[in-house]
Amino acid sequence: MIPVNEPSLGEQEMLYVTDCVRTGWVSSAGRFINEFEERWAAYCGRRYGIAVSNGTTALQLAVASLGLKPGDEVIMPSFTIISCALAALYNGCVPVLVDSDSRTWCMDVTQIEKKITPRTRAIMPVHIYGHPVDMDPVMNLAEKYGLAIIEDAAEVHGAEYFSGRNTNHSAWRRCGSFGTLSCFSFYANKLVTTGEGGMVLTDDTTLAEKVRSLRNLCFQPNRRFYHEELGFNFRLTNLQAALGLAQVERIEEIIARKRWIGQEYNHRLAGLEGLQLPAEEPWARNVYWMYGVVLSEETGMDATVFAQRLKAQGIETRPFFLGLHEQPVFHQRELFLRERYPVAERIARQGLYLPSGLALTTEQISQVCDAVQDVLT
Numbered sequence: 001m002i003p004v005n006e007p008s009l010g011e012q013e014m015l016y017v018t019d020c021v022r023t024g025w026v027s028s029a030g031r032f033i034n035e036f037e038e039r040w041a042a043y044c045g046r047r048y049g050i051a052v053s054n055g056t057t058a059l060q061l062a063v064a065s066l067g068l069k070p071g072d073e074v075i076m077p078s079f080t081i082i083s084c085a086l087a088a089l090y091n092g093c094v095p096v097l098v099d100s101d102s103r104t105w106c107m108d109v110t111q112i113e114k115k116i117t118p119r120t121r122a123i124m125p126v127h128i129y130g131h132p133v134d135m136d137p138v139m140n141l142a143e144k145y146g147l148a149i150i151e152d153a154a155e156v157h158g159a160e161y162f163s164g165r166n167t168n169h170s171a172w173r174r175c176g177s178f179g180t181l182s183c184f185s186f187y188a189n190k191l192v193t194t195g196e197g198g199m200v201l202t203d204d205t206t207l208a209e210k211v212r213s214l215r216n217l218c219f220q221p222n223r224r225f226y227h228e229e230l231g232f233n234f235r236l237t238n239l240q241a242a243l244g245l246a247q248v249e250r251i252e253e254i255i256a257r258k259r260w261i262g263q264e265y266n267h268r269l270a271g272l273e274g275l276q277l278p279a280e281e282p283w284a285r286n287v288y289w290m291y292g293v294v295l296s297e298e299t300g301m302d303a304t305v306f307a308q309r310l311k312a313q314g315i316e317t318r319p320f321f322l323g324l325h326e327q328p329v330f331h332q333r334e335l336f337l338r339e340r341y342p343v344a345e346r347i348a349r350q351g352l353y354l355p356s357g358l359a360l361t362t363e364q365i366s367q368v369c370d371a372v373q374d375v376l377t
């Protein structure tokens with residue numbers, strides 16, 4: 001079986017993790033935490049990084065730090081992981097959905113403005129499968145309506161966006177540099193992994209302090225076991241940060257490998273009838289976190305059947321997200337009832353991603369592409 005993903009861990013990872021074991025710094029204090037936070041924040045062009053236990057808790061703390069009121073609204077795509085909606089709901093906020101762009105599969109930014117109400121407080125753009133959201137319109141709306149941006153960059157480590165493209169201050173900027181708060185996951189399938197882990201980035205000193213405090217049970221600096229706020233234990237360990245630091249040190253190599261895999265697939269699958277390949281808009285630099293494909297309905301096959309047939313040929317795949325508006329857990333809570341997002345619905349049924357791990361060889365890519373072609377024809 002060619003696995004859908006595998007982490008790539010090397011000697012440096014071994015060295016840093018061993019250092020934690022040797023020195024006994026295995027919990028949430030130790031040099032690797034600070035170094036990892038600083039390195040990742042600097043890489044993304046931000047002032048502060050706060051490492052947390054995973055990407056879901058990063059989003060939850062980002063929303064919490066804004067001090068929103070019950071019933072405040074956060075606009076996000078339907079086509080994303082449930083963590084985005086949970087981050088709003090756990091803070092008493094209401095997730096408000098928009099559909100996806102049919103080329104990039106990221107949120108359709110032209111639908112945001114009509115979802116803005118007097119209760120809207122934040123927009124949560126989620127970069128999907130390695131491709132950036134078209135951020136300029138999001139930034140403009142946030143400014144126009146005084147909204148915060150909680151950027152979910154879990155799937156786009158190192159991806160870039162050409163901002164200000166019709167202005168005289170245009171520039172390529174890394175994903176994670178746009179949000180009032182930007183969130184990352186370092187789960188094992190991400191470009192940079194800590195096993196489990198996450199981070200919140202911001203340039204705002206007050207928000208950074210707030211996230212830091214919430215992460216650590218809101219202990220007070222001067223009087224430790226005296227609490228004025230409800231906090232969480234969402235700390236990352238030094239062991240995990242050690243892994244993360246070693247990974248960040250070779251981020252360029254990881255990105256180059258992912259882009260190579262993406263381009264190999266693009267090249268070999270180009271022109272296949274009935275298969276939509278990942279986009280790379282002129283204003284985007286895709287890192288192909290996962291190489292997604294969407295089958296056209298004319299093939300008479302959906303992603304479930306496609307996946308079964310690929311599996312029979314030794315190819316592991318993963319289905320695309322099922323939109324938030326189709327999740328039974330939310331219907332039971334009377335959320336998103338009768339809402340329709342046609343693009344999200346179609347790609348959820350017709351989309352899957354192919355093996356995208358860093359260890360993938362040219363031969364394996366050929367094998368996957370032959371199997372795809374075979375199943376399609």
Ligand SMILES: Cc1ncc(COP(=O)(O)O)c(C=O)c1O
Binds near residue numbers: 057126197
């Ligand atoms: C877009 C996005 N946001 C958030 C998360 C949640 O991250 P984690 O699995 O680390 O909680 C993920 C998933 O891995 C994700 O893909």
